[in-house]
Amino acid sequence: MQQNNSSKHSSGDMRIGMALAADRVMTGVFYLVAGFFLVLLFAFAGYIIIKGFAGAKLYMFAFAKGGIGNQFFNTVYLVFLALLISVPIGILSGVYMAEYAKPGRVTHFLRIAIETLSSLPSIVVGLFGYLVFIVLTHAQWNLFSGALAVSILSLPLISTTTEDALRSLPESYKKGSLGMGATLRQTIVTVLLPAAAPRIITGVILAAGRGFGEAAALLYTAGMSTDINWTVWNIASPTCALNPFRPGETLSLAIWGARTEALSADSAEIANLSSAVLMIMVLTFSILAHTLEGRIKKKMGDTK
Amino acid sequence: MKHADNTVRKWDEYMIQDAINIIDSQLAHSAETNRSQSEEDTGIYNKSENVIKIPKFSVNDLNLHYGSFHALKDISINVDKNSITALIGPSGCGKSTFLKTLNRMNDLETGVAIDGSVRLDGTDVYKDMNAIALRQRVGMVFQQPNPFPKSVYDNVAYGPRIRGIKKRSELNEIVERCLTEVGIWSEIKDRLFKSALGLSGGQQQRLCIARTLAVAPEVILMDEPTSALDPISTMKIEDLAMKLKEKYTIVIVTHNMQQANRISDKTAFFLLGEIIEYDTTNNIFLNPKNKKTEEYISGRFG
Numbered sequence: 139m140q141q142n143n144s145s146k147h148s149s150g151d152m153r154i155g156m157a158l159a160a161d162r163v164m165t166g167v168f169y170l171v172a173g174f175f176l177v178l179l180f181a182f183a184g185y186i187i188i189k190g191f192a193g194a195k196l197y198m199f200a201f202a203k204g205g206i207g208n209q210f211f212n213t214v215y216l217v218f219l220a221l222l223i224s225v226p227i228g229i230l231s232g233v234y235m236a237e238y239a240k241p242g243r244v245t246h247f248l249r250i251a252i253e254t255l256s257s258l259p260s261i262v263v264g265l266f267g268y269l270v271f272i273v274l275t276h277a278q279w280n281l282f283s284g285a286l287a288v289s290i291l292s293l294p295l296i297s298t299t300t301e302d303a304l305r306s307l308p309e310s311y312k313k314g315s316l317g318m319g320a321t322l323r324q325t326i327v328t329v330l331l332p333a334a335a336p337r338i339i340t341g342v343i344l345a346a347g348r349g350f351g352e353a354a355a356l357l358y359t360a361g362m363s364t365d366i367n368w369t370v371w372n373i374a375s376p377t378c379a380l381n382p383f384r385p386g387e388t389l390s391l392a393i394w395g396a397r398t399e400a401l402s403a404d405s406a407e408i409a410n411l412s413s414a415v416l417m418i419m420v421l422t423f424s425i426l427a428h429t430l431e432g433r434i435k436k437k438m439g440d441t442k
Numbered sequence: 443m444k445h446a447d448n449t450v451r452k453w454d455e456y457m458i459q460d461a462i463n464i465i466d467s468q469l470a471h472s473a474e475t476n477r478s479q480s481e482e483d484t485g486i487y488n489k490s491e492n493v494i495k496i497p498k499f500s501v502n503d504l505n506l507h508y509g510s511f512h513a514l515k516d517i518s519i520n521v522d523k524n525s526i527t528a529l530i531g532p533s534g535c536g537k538s539t540f541l542k543t544l545n546r547m548n549d550l551e552t553g554v555a556i557d558g559s560v561r562l563d564g565t566d567v568y569k570d571m572n573a574i575a576l577r578q579r580v581g582m583v584f585q586q587p588n589p590f591p592k593s594v595y596d597n598v599a600y601g602p603r604i605r606g607i608k609k610r611s612e613l614n615e616i617v618e619r620c621l622t623e624v625g626i627w628s629e630i631k632d633r634l635f636k637s638a639l640g641l642s643g644g645q646q647q648r649l650c651i652a653r654t655l656a657v658a659p660e661v662i663l664m665d666e667p668t669s670a671l672d673p674i675s676t677m678k679i680e681d682l683a684m685k686l687k688e689k690y691t692i693v694i695v696t697h698n699m700q701q702a703n704r705i706s707d708k709t710a711f712f713l714l715g716e717i718i719e720y721d722t723t724n725n726i727f728l729n730p731k732n733k734k735t736e737e738y739i740s741g742r743f744g
């Protein structure tokens with residue numbers, strides 16, 4: 139009896155020992171994988187940034203021909219225009235999907251449509267944009283068409299983040315508000331959307347990050363040239379920086395152009411510097427998204 | 443907000459009184475004192491019975507189905523004005539479902555079919571009233587404290603704001619009045635503009651009651667309002683409920699039979715979707731007429 143007990147005891151000890159060993163091994167594996175991604179990101183970003191700035195000359199930063207300043211401005215302006223279009227529509231559609239859509243065939247179809255839209259190859263969107271925004275309207279390449287094409291890509295992203303953010307809120311917020319005699323619209327506008335704001339803002343910033351890097355969708359919409367005269371502030375002028383109906387080459391297009399056409403001797407350096415600037419922009423936005431989310435959450439007292 | 447000092451002093455007195463009340467009610471709990479306490483309750487009840495004739499709610503032959511499940515069966519009950527009505531019974535007996543029919547919160551669920559009538563001051567709430575107007579008159583406090591992720595101030599001002607009150611001075615007055623009414627003004631007046639999620643559970647629940655009071659309802663429905671709280675916070679909520687019944691009609695669902703006994707004027711015992719017995723709380727707890735009620739309150743099942 140006693141012997142039996144002790145043997146049971148030791149087999150139990152062995153089992154626990156095995157479990158602990160397995161636990162240590164798996165913990166190690168997870169650290170390794172996490173470390174691998176960290177190293178990959180640092181090596182990748184570091185290489186691009188260092189190489190980009192190492193070959194840079196001062197004139198390359200100019201907001202004129204030969205420099206990439208105008209391309210930098212075009213990138214920011216185009217993403218701004220794209221967000222102006224896709225944020226309101228994306229949030230409204232996310233609210234509709236989360237709060238109003240009744241389960242059924244129409245909703246199911248809409249969901250498939252949104253999912254398909256989000257996995258659309260950007261070159262297809264670019265060609266679609268070329269056909270609809272350029273050919274059909276008899277326009278030249280322009281920033282606005284580029285912004286529309288980028289919105290097509292960012293819309294599903296913003297819509298699904300909004301929907302997910304609203305769905306992940308505790309049901310008690312909605313019940314509390316409706317239980318006081320608020321309408322569903324009042325509840326959404328004054329309770330649910332503010333509560334979901336941190337996640338929606340993150341989604342928007344990540345969508346913006348995607349917009350920065352977009353090239354294929356812009357090839358045939360925003361165009362591959364840029365001509366800004368920084369002394370002209372008449373918005374109707376084709377050389378005014380703020381005119382959305384002028385061609386506007388972005389940084390990613392500049393990289394593509396410089397590496398494929400190589401019209402000047404310093405093309406490689408220009409492409410490297412553009413990559414470095416783009417990399418910094420995307421990193422900044424990513425970090426911004428997370429700090430902003432944390433800030434707002436902290437302000438709302440949500441420590442989750 | 444200028445009368446803050448005054449309020450503090452008043453509140454200190456209240457807090458001492460509060461502490462005494464808590465000790466008292468704990469003492470009153472023992473078997474001997476229970477009887478004399480009950481007699482006193484009956485006295486109060488009889489006194490008010492002369493005044494109160496018209497029921498706040500009158501429910502007739504209410505049946506509710508969740509799909510094919512018959513959740514409420516032929517419920518007929520009158521809820522008295524300015525009283526506390528407790529709904530007790532084992533889990534799944536339909537008491538919370540019934541509570542939700544009173545302000546149509548079950549409209550939010552799908553597959554609910556209702557027939558029979560629920561009348562508030564004689565008006566059928568399902569046929570002749572819209573849910574929004576009804577819920578402004580019949581507020582609700584939930585099992586889990588559910589303040590919005592906003593500041594304390596914005597939580598209380600929420601109801602008035604959605605009803606169109608924008609003037610700061612008016613809102614200030616409402617916020618102070620409601621927080622004072624639930625007894626947490628002095629505790630949290632220095633952190634009105636900080637997130638309500640940072641308050642303790644008991645404070646959050648009282649804030650939620652204040653938020654409900656801010657829309658000046660006539661009835662407050664409480665769905666197990668203390669089941670997530672510690673004993674001290676529970677006592678505070680109970681004392682608050684007793685105080686609030688002077689101005690409001692309260693219907694409370696509770697799993698805690700001592701709670702029903704302590705605070706309610708009338709008690710309805712639910713079982714499997716039916717009201718087995720509905721009577722004054724004293725009768726239910728001292729001379730239940732139905733065998734099942736007796737078994738339940740003496741803890742033999744449920």
